[in-house]
Every structure is written in C-alpha cells, then in structure tokens.
Amino acid sequence: MRVALFVPCYVDQFYPQVAIATLQVLERLGCEVHYPARQTCCGQPMANSGFEHLQHGCNELISELFDGYDYVVGPSGSCVLHIKHHLHANNEQAAARIRSRVHEFAEFLTDILKVEKIEAHFPHKVGMHQSCHGQRGLHLSQMTELVAEPFSKPEQLLRMVEGIEFSTLDRKDECCGFGGTFCVFEESVSAKMGKDRVADHARNGVEVITGADMSCLMHMEGILRRQKRNIRVMHIAEILNSR
C-alpha cells in the first residue's frame, strides 16, 4: 500500500527523530512510504487562533501533494484531526479524498494495518499522555468523561513492546495546556497546566512521558528541562521503533 507521510511542521523542524521513527516503523510493517517534500503545515496554528480564512495556502499545498495515495499518515492526532475536519481546497474532490484517507499513526497501525505484534524493546516505566485532539477528536482512546468501555489505541500498541511498564496517573486524560497559540497568549495557565501534568507523571514514578502528539510533549519537555527533572519525552513512534 502506498502511504504518504505527513510530518507536522514542528516535528519536521524540531523533532525530526519522530518522523524518522514513524517512517521506519511504517516501512518495517510493509508500507511503501512516500514523503512529499514540499509539505509545510496543516494550517491549525492559524485556524485555532481564529484565522481559518488564512489557511488556504496550506490547504492548497496539502490537496496538491497528498492526493493519489492509499493513505496519508501523520504522527499527530491534532494535525490529522484538523485535516479531517477542515481541509477544503480548490480541488474539493482531492480534499475529500484526503480527508477520508488521512490517519493518525497509532490508529493507522491498529485499525488499518491491524498490527498484533511489534518487534521492539523498551524496558522503561512510561506515562501515557492522552493528547486531547487525538483522544476526544479522533477517538484514539476512550475519554474518562464518558460512561463507556475504556480502550487506548496507542497503549494497545505500546503494550506489544518488550519490557515496557506503565504508570497509573492520578488524572488520566487532563489536558497538558499546550493548546497551540494558547501556550503563549495564556502563558500562566498553560504553564501551570503543564507543570501539573508533569507533576502527576513524576509522582507516579514515570521515566518517560509518551504520547501521540509531539506538541504536548514539547510543552512538557520545556517544563521538565526547566525543572531539571530526570524524565524525558518520547513519541510513541520512537518507542515502537526502539530496539
């Protein structure tokens, strides 16, 4: 199957290892992965700030670059959700095709590739961060607000990794406070939310905070490093790619 790799802009520029891991895992699982090199951004930073009318440039690029593949896969719940809900372009048919074929990385593995086994080794205690857009938007995992059966696609995959241990958090799915431009326009609340998330992980003996969205992890990493804590962040793709 022909898969186009969508790389979130901040992953491309600041966390390339996440995209590399995503690529390698997909290829190892038998996908023919293409990387449209002219891609930039999904447009969410503008849209969530009230400027969705400015994202047509991004939309045009996406509809041009990502059409014609069996699937489009990206290591970000929030970007994928945004494309799924807000991609409209001059070529509306291409946009519609992409919207119906775009998947977040974990859900692609569980729902499309139906992965049951992963060759990976990661003997560490991890804390699962349930990024909000992926969880409540894409339903990557069940949210604690609903009276419904619990499940978690990212966790399901990580449990296939040898040696991994999960910590139980006090608040399983509270937002980390990144929120896009919220992180700077409402700095005090954003940082406080991040500090509280980090503290929850620290209290529960987490060595590595992981999740499906690098934006959340970037925000928590900023706090972890300012606090000089011995906890690191890694995207699930990196853990699934660990030998």
Place this chain on the structure above:
Amino acid sequence: MSSKDLILQRVQAAAPKGRTLPVVEQPANAAAFDVVHKFTEVLNAIGGKVVLLLQGQTVAEAVREVYGEAAILSVSQHATFDTLPDDAAANPHMLQNIEVALMDAQFGVAENGAVWLTENEYKVRALPFICTHLAVVLKRDALVPYMHHAYQRVNAGGDYDFGLFIAGPSKTADIEQSLVLGAHGPKTMTVFLVG
C-alpha cells in the same frame, strides 16, 4: 409592538429545523434492584434516615421513639399528634416554631431517595420547610425505581397547585465543600416505611 410580540416574532424567524422528539422510555440496560433496599441505601447516603416499623408497631409509636418528647404536628393519615391551626395555610408564619412535622408521601423514588408530596396532602406549602425536623410516612409498595416511573405516577395522581420531591434534609456544601445537614429547611428528615 409589545415585547411579547417582538420576542415571538424573532423566535419564529429563527428558522426551526423541524427535529422530532426522541422516544423517552426507560432503557433496557438500566440497573434492576430491590426498591426498598435501594431507597434506604440512597436516602441514608444523602443524610436522611429510614425507619422500618416493627411488627405490630404503630406509626405514632415509631415516630415517638425517634423524636422523644418533642412537639409533633401531624397532617398524616397514619398518626395523630398536634393538628394544624385552621388558618395556617393563610398564615404560614405561625408555624415557625414547629419542631417536628409529620406528613404522608404519595410515593418514593428508589434511585435518588426522594419522596413526592403535594399541597393537597400536607395542606400548607411551607410546612415541610419551616419545621426543624421532617418526618414522612411512606408505604413500602409505593416505591418506584426511577424518575421515569415517578412521573407516570405524578401524571396519574391528579392535579396539584404545588408538589415536590424531597430527598433528605436540607443541606449545603457552600463552605469549602464541607457537607452540612440543615441549611434553611429541616435539619433532619426521616422516612417511616409502613406496610
């Protein structure tokens, strides 16, 4: 144009979408339970008390046992104590020093420990609020499981000018979420289960 006409005009112009009413019936997956047991469990948990009459015990005896020497005003069909003054409905202020008020509920709701009463039965609206301790007589076979059934009974129970569900004593947690029983209404509420 009157405000009424203006508001109605605006509301009508707001393009209704013609959606239909959902079916409202008790879902099949609702939990089943013994209504007396559940009612007792819930009412106790929310600060009320349930008293089961002993074999051969009268309501009056059971009530006396709980309230000792306190003055009791009764509008219940099941027990006689002090009676309501004739003009109490017109002058409810005269009831402000009532210690214990005893009245009958039409039925109770197991899921939330509530009893339903109307002004038709207990005569003076203020009575279950102005007393210090509220006592209610409820027949065991007048317990329904859920609010869905409760409203079937309310609708079948005839007209009322004022009716209410009471679930336990008055309470508040407004001071740092500390639960205090006895806010402006009664400080205690006891249900006497008969039959």
Place this chain on the structure above:
Amino acid sequence: MSVEEQMIVPERKHLPTGEHAQLAEMFNRDEDRVNWHDETLWWIRQKRDKAAWQIPEWEWLRQTASGIKDYVLDNLHTLLQQFEAQAIANGATVHWAADAEEHNRIVHSILQQQGVARVVKSKSMLTEECGLNEYLHEHGIDVTDTDLGERIVQLAGEAPSHIVLPCIHWKKEEIGELFHKYLGTPEGNADPQYLTGAARMHLREKFLTRKVAITGVNFAVAETGEFVVCTNEGNADMGTHLADVHIACMGIEKLIQKREHLGVFLRLLARSATGQPTTTYNSHFRRPGPGQQLHIVLVDNGRSKQLASDDFRNSLKCIRCGACMNTCPVYRRSGGHSYHYAITGPIGAILAPNLDMKKHADLPFASTLCGSCSNVCPVEIDIHDQLYKWRQVLSQEGYAPKAKAVAMRGAAWVLSKPALYKLGGKVARLVLKYVPWLAANGLNPWYKQREMPAPPRQSFGEWYAKNHKQS
C-alpha cells in the same frame, strides 16, 4: 433597630475588567491557592463521574435530554405561547422582557406596586446576567440573596464565581472572618457547621419578614404551565411560601414540552453538577399559593439572536449545571472572575460574545479546545466546537489583537511557500543554536516557565533528502 437592620451590606463591586489572560495571570500568582481551587473542582468532577458510572444508561440520558432540548428550540414559538396560556389559566401573571433592562424594570415595577423595599432572592443566574441586584440597589431596594454561597459573596461585595458553587473561591477561614464582621460570629471560628448555623438564623429572619420572593426557574413545562425550582438548601421555598408575591425569572430557553420530560432532566442535573442523585428539593410550582400572587418573567436578552444562528443555537440547551466548569482545566486554574461575565467557564465563553463581542472577545480563546466540557455536558452541547467557531467570528469581526493578526498573516504566508518555510525553519534552528538569547529571554512568553526545544542539526526534510531514496 435590630442588629440585622443595622447591618450594611457592601455594594457589589463590578465584575473584574480586563482580559482573561491578565486576570488568570493574577490568579496564578498564588500557586498554592490555584492548587486548592483546582483540586476542589476536580474532586467535584470526580463525584460527577462516580454518579454517572452508577447509571449504565447515562449516555442515553444525555442523548435524550439533548434531543428533547433540540425539539424545544425548534418549537419554541409554539411552546412559549402554550406555556403562557397555561400559566395564565393557572392564575399566574406572565411578563415578557426583550432584554436585561426590561427584565429589571418589570421586577422593580412589581415591587413598586406592592410598596415593598426588601426582597429575598434565591439563586438565579438569569438575574445575575441581567444585573438585577445592582439595578434594585440603585433604586433603593434591599435584596438578600438567600443561597448560602450567594449570601457569602453578597456580604463580600463580589459576584459569584461559579454558576452552582458561588463562593468556591472562598476559604472557610475567610468566610469565618466575613461572618464575624457581618453576623457577629466569634472571631477565628471557621467551622462550616457553626457558620452555616449562623447563616440559618440570620436568613430565617429574612424569610419571615420579606413579603416578596424572587426565584429563578430550572425547568418550565409548556404542557402544564408549571415550573420547577431545584435547591439543596430549601431557600427558594422558604422565601416563596412565606411571601405574598413570588416573582419567577426565566430565560425563554428554559422550557421543556412535557412534565414527564422532567424524568430525564432531573436525573441528569444534580449528578452533573455535584454528583448527587438529586437536589434535596425539586419544587413544582403550578399555581400561586393561598392569597399569593405569582409573576413569571420570560426573558429574551439575546436568546432569540442565538437561536437564529446555526453555529451557536445549541448553547441554548444549557441547563446551568456547571459540569463544564468543573472539568475545564483552564477554569479550575483561572477562577470564575477571570471570565468577567455572570456565566463563567466554557458555557459562559460561548454565551457572552453573543451579547457583547467587544467586551468578551477574549473568552473563546481562554481554552485549549481539549473537548472535556462537551463530553460532560448533560445536553451534549458542542461547546468546544462553538469555541472554535466564535474564534473565527471574532477575528473576522476585527476583535483579534492587531499583533496577533499580523503574526498570523505572516505565518500563513510563510507556510504557503515551501521554500520560505524551509528557510524560516532553518533560521529558527540556527538562532536557537547560536544566538539562543534571542528567543530565550523575558520577552518570550514561552520562555517564562519552559526551556526552548533543543535545535536538531537538520530537519526531517533535510534528513530525508540526504538519507532516503524514494523507491
């Protein structure tokens, strides 16, 4: 004159002005207090979860309540008229108020007719929305808020900070000081039981002496013309049943069609609000009491405008439970007053801009769009989607800060041009590596409490071009 009569209640301070971000920043200066506020409200969210999980059909209840309210909104024109006709036949007087001002005038005129200058009022967010207390105060009417939490903030000269838990931001020691000052309780006594007992005595005197009681309305039933008032304290009933006149104020969206629908809503309301199976009292007022007058004031105040909007109509389904506030991670860490509106938190943020876009343009941005609110809402309001949509409306209407608009246009331009984006990214990484202080300084809000990300040597795009041959 008794001690009670001598007590001068402070005038209500105006709601804070300023933007949510600034007010939240001030709130966050006392981190211990923020933790206390956050943990208290999270605990209430957990109580709600515990109550909901005891009901396997909980999600069905939410869907059904949502569907009932959808029907009400679609048929509001008919249902309002039906309600009015029934209520009038029941002996009530029905008034219609197009806006907050008119509502206040109507209430005042009823008081003037009665020759009354002192009233008791139970919790009504509608009256808060209309600024009734301030209006009546200006016209020489003494209003006693009888809900304990509301009485506390009234004595403090503040607005409530939560629609269900008015003084959630007050510690018991502070309440103790307040009661010592105004009710004569012993100094240093912070025992909730004792303080509540003092309030009981203090407010009982009001109930017994006031001739007019004002209440809100939780649900109004079109079919029968009755309405339901839900309290734990019994204060609405103590006020109304001892008064000569009952004035019930309600937003026009508070209608439901049939009495039996209460069987759905009364299962959801208290569980969503505080985790209780029900409020202590669910009082159904159908007709005036013996010798009593019953007035019902139906208020529009922007609701018909909201009703006309496909995007924002759903906000009118709100039953004012406060669950959205309890779950909102931003509300818990910024406090109700940072929303500078009578209705706070997520639901406030989608209601307020409808009334005043300029004043409340900041509110829809006081959110990470996490979506928790929409999923605790008992009537399934798509709150977080509406927050997103309000952002678009507000920016289009020109209420975005200029600097942000400029930055966004710049970002959009760069991101639409792959070569520029790649160059921009490379420059950013080089700056972070070689002149980090350009970003890592006090002017950069990110840097205040977080380190900048470590700049990698190459972007993924660069790595891919060098290391990976397309097959």
